[in-house]
Amino acid sequence: MKVFSAIAVGAISIAVLTPTYAEQVRHEPVQVIQPYISEEPAKVELGKQLFFDPRLSMSGIISCNTCHNLSYGGTDNLKTSIGHKWQAGPVNSPTVFNSSLQIAQFWDGRAVDLQEQAAGPIAANVEMAMPHSLAVDVIQSIPGYREQIAAIYGTDQVTLDHITDAIAEFEKTLVTPNSPFDQWLKGDDNAITAQQLAGYELFKSVGCVSCHFGEALGGKSFMKMGLVQPYESDSPAQGRFDVTGNEMDRFTFKVPTLRNVALTYPYFHDGAAETLEEATQVMGQLQLGRNFTEDELASLVAFMESLTGERPELTLPFLPESGPDTPRPDPFK
Amino acid sequence: MKVFSAIAVGAISIAVLTPTYAEQVRHEPVQVIQPYISEEPAKVELGKQLFFDPRLSMSGIISCNTCHNLSYGGTDNLKTSIGHKWQAGPVNSPTVFNSSLQIAQFWDGRAVDLQEQAAGPIAANVEMAMPHSLAVDVIQSIPGYREQIAAIYGTDQVTLDHITDAIAEFEKTLVTPNSPFDQWLKGDDNAITAQQLAGYELFKSVGCVSCHFGEALGGKSFMKMGLVQPYESDSPAQGRFDVTGNEMDRFTFKVPTLRNVALTYPYFHDGAAETLEEATQVMGQLQLGRNFTEDELASLVAFMESLTGERPELTLPFLPESGPDTPRPDPFK
Ligand code: HEC
Ligand code: HEC
Ligand code: HEC
Ligand code: HEC
Ligand SMILES: [Ca+2]
Ligand SMILES: [Ca+2]
Known part of the structure; x- marks a missing residue:
């Protein structure tokens, strides 16, 4: 986990920092993503x-x-x-x-x-x-x-x-820094909308953040899918149980990152939820035993949309040519 | 077809021209590729x-x-x-x-x-x-x-x-200017090897160029595949006959470009020739009734390798996100 400045500073005093290079100034259970500068x-x-x-x-x-x-x-x-x-x-x-x-x-x-x-x-x-x-x-x-x-x-x-x-x-190198939410974490009050901020407050208060935390808002723990109410799936995947054979691990999955989650539809390990609204409603019911109102859903989704960061601009690579002895592909094998 | 300077100039007098922006100076049945600058x-x-x-x-x-x-x-x-x-x-x-x-x-x-x-x-x-x-x-x-x-x-x-x-x-925009051969056409004697030049001379003298001519060394006419000797293929394609129903057009194909041909293996409409050597030998026999020696083959292939140009450097595009009503893909339909 990255070190960040834990001092909660008012918006005015940090207005001089440019969002891209600024340090995180808000002390939150979510941390900004740092660009990865490879030494190789x-x-x-x-x-x-x-x-x-x-x-x-x-x-x-x-x-x-x-x-x-x-x-x-x-x-x-x-x-x-x-x-x-x-x-x-x-x-x-x-x-x-x-x-x-x-x-x-x-x-x-x-x-x-x-x-x-x-x-x-x-x-x-x-x-x-x-x-x-x-x-x-x-x-x-x-x-x-x-x-x-x-x-x-x-x-x-x-x-x-x-x-x-x-x-x-x-x-x-495929990290996506500088999402609107990261800019907000770095002190820019205008980087996210009031609805997105409300969504984030709800995300914390109802307990989403207990599983989706850290830089990636996820990826740090394994949790049962269907904690409060069982999840019905036609997929054969049994989660961590398939690895450990441990009964306790049945239907336990790595908590997925919510970074760029607006781009990664459909949702869940079986891809059964088509929209972020649907996935969020399911999370509320199955993980937290809550039915969100339309308003709550809309602000949670709006918050998650603020997690879309900057994908690296990549030049399409030119692939080196096959040599005379390169085994040829065999599509029907 | 592009206009080009038809004056055959000695290498020394054009040495001041930088290859990239120079005009073609050699009068040949093959023309240099011009970059395409889109107005849109x-x-x-x-x-x-x-x-x-x-x-x-x-x-x-x-x-x-x-x-x-x-x-x-x-x-x-x-x-x-x-x-x-x-x-x-x-x-x-x-x-x-x-x-x-x-x-x-x-x-x-x-x-x-x-x-x-x-x-x-x-x-x-x-x-x-x-x-x-x-x-x-x-x-x-x-x-x-x-x-x-x-x-x-x-x-x-x-x-x-x-x-x-x-x-x-x-x-x-997907044109590939500035191949070694184009640099030679623009007057740079050192852009291609002696073997490549010998290959080009052979390419002209045996008659490849009667079909593979112009900027693209091909793409300008339809010709019978198997002019001198029939081509055996397990492909159902009948070439131009499939379009015109005209008996004369049976097994007539668009002469393919030889630009970047070193990169576009395997060869022919049915992909039956795995290497450029093989394709060239087949061309000699079937289109021209000739059996090339090892040396001839090697120089023809070396010449064709000088036709690999500069592919445009492309930034990988970010595709716009699907909307709520975007019909979802159906892989099994
Ligand atoms: C045919 C589709 C397919 C191809 C090809 C493929 N992947 Fe995957 N990838 C998946 C699927 C499905 C999973 C999830 C599998 C699972 O969790 O059991 C996955 C999981 C992953 C993960 C784990 C991500 C996470 O959060 O757990 C990484 C990293 C990854 N793939 C990288 C690669 C790389 C690198 C290659 C090429 C060498 C590759 N993938 C090729 C479909 C594919
Ligand atoms: C008890 C742990 C836990 C809690 C609490 C929780 N989640 Fe999840 N979340 C998970 C797990 C585990 C998955 C993966 C489930 C699967 O794919 O089967 C997941 C998946 C998701 C997904 C789908 C991500 C994807 O890429 O497929 C979204 C969106 C999501 N959670 C949002 C939320 C929201 C919003 C809340 C609060 C309302 C929440 N989660 C509460 C553990 C939790
Ligand atoms: C599944 C493979 C496949 C896909 C996908 C595909 N092509 Fe092709 N393309 C081919 C094949 C095979 C031919 C030759 C067909 C023929 O000549 O009858 C061809 C021919 C062409 C040609 C003619 C080139 C020439 O010299 O005659 C162009 C241009 C082309 N495709 C562009 C495209 C574009 C643009 C798309 C996407 C909209 C596309 N292709 C999608 C396989 C594909
Ligand atoms: C009478 C016309 C004609 C002559 C002469 C001719 N070609 Fe071709 N060439 C064609 C046609 C037509 C094709 C496409 C045949 C097919 O795919 O079935 C072709 C295909 C090729 C290919 C494969 C290209 C690809 O991308 O698949 C190469 C390489 C080639 N010719 C090189 C030569 C060389 C070298 C010579 C001289 C030795 C030559 N050709 C003489 C008409 C001709
Ligand atoms: Ca997904
Ligand atoms: Ca080919």
């Missing part, structure tokens, strides 16, 4: 290329960006993802924006960090369906990748770790 | 967003960029494309780079220009499978698109013509 720009560039490269999939048409579209909010905006051979995945694709700010990766937290996570979708049969050894062979066979890896890792022998390490470093 | 940048930006927008497909995951990947050479580098519901398309995806320099679009030339072309893949069942009326409804329902269209076309009512006109204007 060459690795970030390599990771970006890999993130956009469909050759990491057996078919040659699916890249990380297919399901975590950086032109959207880092998801595919589908109920559940479509992967290799048009298979429907079991769960909704979470955003890759700000995913580095979480304690673990996946809805059930089965990967400890971004590097461990990245190995998953490459090989997953419903996603990219690419055996790791073949993924390594492909990257090894592409001269432009070989050169970058030699320069960064000092070896001619590509490994899966190089691939996932570079992707993870790129993903760390 | 807002339309280009809109077209770029649409080109990258998977909401133009029924599934919500296929965009123009899926099959014409601008991180590659404007194709998907597959034998034949994979479209809606993982259907294999009948033909190889041609590049969108420099497609504006052609007399017609598609392998069989069935679209007269880029605007007419763009309507095709949106509705084609093996590509995006999106009825035109639904595509228009989707764009109409997205506030960010509505605003751009109102500003550009002065109307609140989105039509298919707006969508395809904007995509076409974006595609016109």
Whole structure:
């Protein structure tokens, strides 16, 4: 967690600070997002290329960006993802924006960090369906990748770790600072509307913030979905129980970030809630035993809309050309 | 065709010209590519967003960029494309780079220009499978698109013509000037190797250039595939015959551009030739009745590699958010 100035200062005295570079001045259970300045720009560039490269999939048409579209909010905006051979995945694709700010990766937290996570979708049969050894062979066979890896890792022998390490470093740059709400946290009273502020007050007073807290407003704990009232889902996912086998963990999911949540519809691990209104109503009922009024709903949603930050401007990468020995994709395998 | 200075000048007298802005000085059957400066940048930006927008497909995951990947050479580098519901398309995806320099679009030339072309893949069942009326409804329902269209076309009512006109204007910017060969055409003797020059001389002397001529080295005529010796293919495509029903047109295809051809493997309308060597050998035998030596092949290929130009650097667009009434994608429809 980032250190911030905990002094609650009046609006007037901080008006000289420019919002972008200012420090957080309001002491709140939510913290501003800091831009990530990588010390390894060459690795970030390599990771970006890999993130956009469909050759990491057996078919040659699916890249990380297919399901975590950086032109959207880092998801595919589908109920559940479509992967290799048009298979429907079991769960909704979470955003890759700000995913580095979480304690673990996946809805059930089965990967400890971004590097461990990245190995998953490459090989997953419903996603990219690419055996790791073949993924390594492909990257090894592409001269432009070989050169970058030699320069960064000092070896001619590509490994899966190089691939996932570079992707993870790129993903760390995918933070979205400077949302209207962050500007407000930094002292700009005019950055959010009265309705959004009311929504935030409600968000704290009814207890949303007990689960959705921190820089990412989520991502810091696992909680039961359906705490007060059970959640009905047609998805087979059992949450953390699938990882631990512990009965207590059944239907416990990583609390998702609410950063950019206006962009990441539909909602929940099964993608069953189409709108933010619907997801919020469900949260009120199932997690808190409350039925929100229209007004309350509208201000909670308005507050969450103030959490849309600045996505990094990315230049579309040019991918290094396949070499003569590059294994060709096999869409029907 | 562009006007160019037809005076053959010695290398020394033109050494002061910087390659990028210089005029063509060599009188050749191939002309340099000119950058395209659009007079309608807002339309280009809109077209770029649409080109990258998977909401133009029924599934919500296929965009123009899926099959014409601008991180590659404007194709998907597959034998034949994979479209809606993982259907294999009948033909190889041609590049969108420099497609504006052609007399017609598609392998069989069935679209007269880029605007007419763009309507095709949106509705084609093996590509995006999106009825035109639904595509228009989707764009109409997205506030960010509505605003751009109102500003550009002065109307609140989105039509298919707006969508395809904007995509076409974006595609016109996808030219790739300043390849090593273009620099040579502009007088820089050192821009290509001796082998590449030898390849070009061979390209002219054996007659490749009678079909692959002009700015795009192709795209200006329809020619029979298998002129001297028939071409065996498992593809059902009959070329221009499918358009005209004229027996003379059977197996006649638009001569493809050789610009960036090193990036657009595999080759031919059926994607049957995996390498440029193979495609060149086939061309020699089937179109010209010649068997090239290893040396000849190598220099022809080296020449074609000098045709890789500068692809425009693109900022990844942020796509406008769906509105409350935006029809949601239906991947399994
Ligand atoms: C076919 C769709 C698909 C592809 C391709 C895909 N993902 Fe995912 N991704 C998902 C889904 C679905 C999940 C959630 C899975 C789960 O939680 O069990 C996920 C989870 C993640 C997460 C965890 C986020 C969180 O908050 O828990 C990260 C990070 C991620 N993916 C990155 C990547 C990277 C990097 C690649 C490429 C190497 C990739 N994904 C390829 C669909 C996809
Ligand atoms: C007891 C913990 C807890 C409380 C309290 C809670 N949430 Fe959640 N929230 C979760 C969990 C866990 C999920 C993921 C559930 C799932 O996907 O099955 C979630 C999901 C969400 C989502 C969907 C995010 C997405 O990307 O899919 C939204 C929106 C949300 N919560 C908002 C709220 C609001 C607003 C409140 C207060 C009214 C609230 N939450 C209260 C734990 C909680
Ligand atoms: C599923 C794959 C796929 C998608 C999606 C797709 N295309 Fe194509 N495209 C192709 C194939 C295959 C052809 C060749 C078809 C033919 O010639 O009969 C083609 C042909 C073209 C051509 C003609 C190029 C030439 O030299 O003849 C252009 C231009 C083009 N597409 C642009 C687009 C645009 C714009 C979109 C999005 C609106 C799009 N494509 C979507 C696969 C696709
Ligand atoms: C009589 C006309 C003609 C001549 C002569 C000719 N070509 Fe072609 N070329 C074509 C046509 C038509 C195609 C498309 C064939 C197809 O896809 O079925 C083509 C395709 C190609 C391709 C594949 C391009 C792609 O993107 O798929 C290459 C490479 C090529 N020609 C190079 C050459 C070379 C080198 C020569 C001389 C050795 C040559 N051509 C001579 C008409 C010709
Ligand atoms: Ca979602
Ligand atoms: Ca090709």
